[in-house]
Amino acid sequence: MSSSHSCLFCSIAEKTIPATIVHETETLVAFLDIRPIRPGHVLIIPRKHFDYFDDLPASLAAEIVQLGQKLAKAMKAHYGVERVAFLFTGTDISHAHAHIVPMHTKADITSPAYISEQHLTIGPAVQASPEALNESAAALRAALQQ
Template identity: 30%
Template sequence: MSVFSKIVSGEIQAHVVAETTEFLAFLDVSPLVMGHVLVIPKKEIDYIFDMDEESYFGLTLFAKIVAVGLKKAFPCKKVGVAVIGLEVPHAHIHLIPMNNVGDMNFSKEKLSPSQEELAEAAAKIKAEL
């Protein structure tokens, strides 16, 4: 069971910003920038392109909805989108507020926000959805 499946089941707590019966969006606890959100299908599948078309399109549409709220909560030039999928064997989309291309550099040192800072960030995004 992936760490993301443990979040879906409630075994691990997360700062959830949006949820449907099929999808979940929550803050990355080691973000590249504040507001970095992960969007996942609740059903565990390792590789995003192994998802059936309906689920893939649903996940993409859900990510778009979250990205619109994210951009309002964390004003930026654009919300960057990345699918890497090497660290956690559960399909996921990164949504990252961007003001320059360096904001999407996954090799840079990650932030270490407090639980309070993450809770505030999640509340800001939820308020815009």
């Protein structure tokens, strides 16, 4: 459970690779997803490496949830959405992380219940531009201060 140079999120936490950081504490880093489901899609990671959500100490999981709630309020204020999704998915990168996504429609975070095509190919989201990420980060930082 130590930091690994091969872990993308450890590199972000150590600031050895760039990320558009929205908020950080001694134990957590919140940054914008470069392939957002919606603009403002934030990932919260612990600075210390834990492979999966169920590996997190309860106190650290609670910190992630608390920051997620603060970010959700900021997203509601900034994006004018009624709901914000909070997910631990356990996919793609083996470093525990939560997704916080402003939901403009209930299908933003989807399930087979919302997909009418039985044979649908789903690919990665479009990569956001650095300008769009910086604009979203500045707005969310300001909303967190209110």
